Amino acid sequence: MISAGMDVGAKTVKVVIVKDGAIIGKGIATAGLEATGAAGAAWEQALGEAGLARDAIEKVTATGARREEVGGYDDAMSEVVADALAMHVAVPEARTIVDVGAEEGRAIKVNADGKVLDFAVNEKCAAGAGAFIEAMARAMQVSMAEFGKLALESTRTIPINAQCAIFAESEVVSLVHDETSRPDICKAVNDAIADRLAAMSRRVLLQPKVALIGGAALGIGLQDSLKRGLDLEELVVPENVQFFGAHGAALSASEQ
Amino acid sequence: MAKYKTESLRCWDKAKELRQGVYDGIAKARDEGTMIVAGGTESAIALPAGFDMEFLGGEPYGASCTFMGIKDSSKYMKYFEAAEAAKFPRDLCSYMRLGFGSFLCNSYAFGGTYPKPTFNLQTHICDTHGKWYQIMSELEGVPYNCVDYVPFEWEIENESEESKDLKRDYVKNQMLDVIDWMEKVSGKEFDDEKFINAVNWECEATNLWARCCVVNRSIPAVMDEKMMFSLYVIAVLMRQRKAAVDFYRELLDELEDRAARGIAAFGDERLRLLHDSQPPWHSLEIFRYLEEFGAVSIGANYSFALSGGWAYDKENETWFPADPPRVAGVELKTREDACAWYANWLLEYHIVLRSLRFSGRGKNQRMHDIVKKWHVDGVMMHLNRGCEGTAVGQMEMRYYFSENNIPSLTYEGNHADKREFDLPRTKAKIDTFMETLGVRKFSEE
Numbered sequence: 001m002i003s004a005g006m007d008v009g010a011k012t013v014k015v016v017i018v019k020d021g022a023i024i025g026k027g028i029a030t031a032g033l034e035a036t037g038a039a040g041a042a043w044e045q046a047l048g049e050a051g052l053a054r055d056a057i058e059k060v061t062a063t064g065a066r067r068e069e070v071g072g073y074d075d076a077m078s079e080v081v082a083d084a085l086a087m088h089v090a091v092p093e094a095r096t097i098v099d100v101g102a103e104e105g106r107a108i109k110v111n112a113d114g115k116v117l118d119f120a121v122n123e124k125c126a127a128g129a130g131a132f133i134e135a136m137a138r139a140m141q142v143s144m145a146e147f148g149k150l151a152l153e154s155t156r157t158i159p160i161n162a163q164c165a166i167f168a169e170s171e172v173v174s175l176v177h178d179e180t181s182r183p184d185i186c187k188a189v190n191d192a193i194a195d196r197l198a199a200m201s202r203r204v205l206l207q208p209k210v211a212l213i214g215g216a217a218l219g220i221g222l223q224d225s226l227k228r229g230l231d232l233e234e235l236v237v238p239e240n241v242q243f244f245g246a247h248g249a250a251l252s253a254s255e256q
Numbered sequence: 257m258a259k260y261k262t263e264s265l266r267c268w269d270k271a272k273e274l275r276q277g278v279y280d281g282i283a284k285a286r287d288e289g290t291m292i293v294a295g296g297t298e299s300a301i302a303l304p305a306g307f308d309m310e311f312l313g314g315e316p317y318g319a320s321c322t323f324m325g326i327k328d329s330s331k332y333m334k335y336f337e338a339a340e341a342a343k344f345p346r347d348l349c350s351y352m353r354l355g356f357g358s359f360l361c362n363s364y365a366f367g368g369t370y371p372k373p374t375f376n377l378q379t380h381i382c383d384t385h386g387k388w389y390q391i392m393s394e395l396e397g398v399p400y401n402c403v404d405y406v407p408f409e410w411e412i413e414n415e416s417e418e419s420k421d422l423k424r425d426y427v428k429n430q431m432l433d434v435i436d437w438m439e440k441v442s443g444k445e446f447d448d449e450k451f452i453n454a455v456n457w458e459c460e461a462t463n464l465w466a467r468c469c470v471v472n473r474s475i476p477a478v479m480d481e482k483m484m485f486s487l488y489v490i491a492v493l494m495r496q497r498k499a500a501v502d503f504y505r506e507l508l509d510e511l512e513d514r515a516a517r518g519i520a521a522f523g524d525e526r527l528r529l530l531h532d533s534q535p536p537w538h539s540l541e542i543f544r545y546l547e548e549f550g551a552v553s554i555g556a557n558y559s560f561a562l563s564g565g566w567a568y569d570k571e572n573e574t575w576f577p578a579d580p581p582r583v584a585g586v587e588l589k590t591r592e593d594a595c596a597w598y599a600n601w602l603l604e605y606h607i608v609l610r611s612l613r614f615s616g617r618g619k620n621q622r623m624h625d626i627v628k629k630w631h632v633d634g635v636m637m638h639l640n641r642g643c644e645g646t647a648v649g650q651m652e653m654r655y656y657f658s659e660n661n662i663p664s665l666t667y668e669g670n671h672a673d674k675r676e677f678d679l680p681r682t683k684a685k686i687d688t689f690m691e692t693l694g695v696r697k698f699s700e701e
Binding site for chain 2: 065075077078079080081109116117118119120121123203204205
């Protein structure tokens with residue numbers, strides 16, 4: 001069976017096509033205020049990679065906060081359960097999933113069957129979300145990749161407010177005015193986000209292995225901060241970190 | 257076809273009539289210049305019942321403002337805006353802000369001008385309450401008194417009898433002082449017989465409500481929490497009156513009959529949830545949304561016990577409806593007797609007030625007990641930014657649920673200020689929670 005999953009997130013749209021459980025195509029496009037165009041672009045990439053036409057897809061399941069804006073799917077599911085399904089395939093030994101999306105951070109506890117046992121998401125505050133890291137990278141006038149690399153150069157720990165993105169941002173402004181070095185600021189921001197994610201992960205009674213996914217998982221600075229924050233020997237960062245929601249949705253579509 | 261039979265509650269209109277009667281009575285007292293006492297409704301409201309008076313309780317008034325604002329929020333938002341214009345910050349208790357704003361607008365949500373009380377009487381049940389009516393009294397220019405409240409520890413903490421005795425005496429003596437004070441500031445004579453009756457009725461009404469909640473252990477639940485909001489408010493508003501006792505006696509009979517006949521509050525019940533904290537009054541549709549999945553909130557510690565009435569069974573480590581004086585074979589003869597009994601009732605059996613002060617093992621035990629006895633499948637916790645009291649210990653409790661494999665969901669909001677509530681996001685969280693509990697919307701099956 002050929003099925004697809006579409007994850008319409010706050011910032012990007014991801015599409016994954018699976019055949020008999022294996023990924024055969026994937027696409028990602030940045031969505032602005034209007035997500036439909038981005039969904040079209042993501043579909044085009046994924047179908048191109050799979051070498052298929054749209055009508056070859058037997059079933060589409062969607063996830064993500066903005067999915068209703070885009071439409072064009074047969075079924076819908078939550079990001080939490082989609083992440084768990086995909087993780088069960090990608091890293092079956094993972095028991096805790098930390099997903100840092102643009103607008104929402106999540107911690108998900110799963111069992112050996114990939115069933116969700118517990119989950120926590122950040123509340124209205126953006127302090128556990130990827131959008132905050134992006135905003136700080138922009139403030140530092142560096143790319144996300146560079147933001148992570150700079151953080152690893154720092155040798156200092158500067159605690160900043162992990163509870164509120166607004167307060168954290170104003171503290172970053174103070175650090176800039178104090179002429180604190182950019183690596184130290186980058187590390188402080190990553191540490192603050194990681195503290196928030198660690199608190200969320202502990203709320204679901206964190207168990208190893210811990211896997212980090214979501215767009216912000218690509219940041220090596222955040223990986224380092226979270227590993228320290230959770231006092232982990234190993235933090236798994238699987239391939240295709242941005243596609244777990246779409247992959248899980250595609251797997252769900254193929255199950256039904 | 258629904259799984260269970262449903263019927264309208266015969267008491268429903270009576271509940272609405274009683275509630276409206278309280279607010280109409282306050283308006284009438286305002287217009288006729290007779291005595292109004294205001295304060296937190298979880299204050300010892302039997303105390304001023306020694307006078308002929310109407311009691312304006314700040315919390316149910318705030319909840320009513322918000323609920324009435326569902327259709328036209330401008331009617332109550334003006335109260336928030338007036339409070340904010342007077343420099344009261346948004347992180348204060350939202351009921352308190354509605355009270356301030358209502359006074360500052362000189363507007364009564366039930367019509368006409370704000371009913372200025374003869375005096376304010378408060379019990380300092382949480383860190384906010386004492387200050388709330390102190391400020392209100394300063395604004396209104398009326399006398400103010402506050403009974404300090406030091407609840408017993410949760411039973412699991414094994415508080416000593418000596419400590420309890422000290423607390424009983426402390427609260428009882430304050431009550432006696434308050435009676436003298438009320439006579440002085442009102443210039444009216446306190447009627448001990450009326451007070452003693454009020455204490456008896458308050459204990460009886462809250463005992464009966466607790467018994468109604470026990471009936472709700474039935475599967476299917478005979479009440480859902482939406483119904484409870486309209487039913488428990490009678491105890492909140494007027495538990496010191498005989499009419500409340502009569503109402504709950506009738507309700508209990510009706511609920512027992514419904515349970516015997518398998519009548520459900522919601523015909524498609526397949527998942528039972530327990531709620532925590534006040535609901536978001538402006539967005540009660542979330543409870544209706546749960547029904548799309550076949551889920552019913554069977555209540556909350558808050559809804560079960562807001563006005564007291566639960567005793568602890570040490571042997572079986574559970575709670576049961578506390579015996580009021582006449583059932584316990586106690587005749588209250590004097591003002592002192594009534595104050596002593598009343599102080600003990602509030603300290604020992606008012607377990608919501610206790611949960612506003614002490615986080616930790618005791619509340620966890622109480623919640624777990626409800627989960628077991630009411631056959632609960634999951635817990636929905638409102639992280640209520642509008643009430644610091646009910647927020648006490650919530651994340652600690654969330655951790656406890658995880659440790660005990662009790663599925664739980666937290667959602668952030670504010671019981672009265674809808675500006676702090678995100679309905680689509682809350683619904684999305686409910687979607688996820690339901691999916692993890694293995695149910696989908698009926699419409700998607």
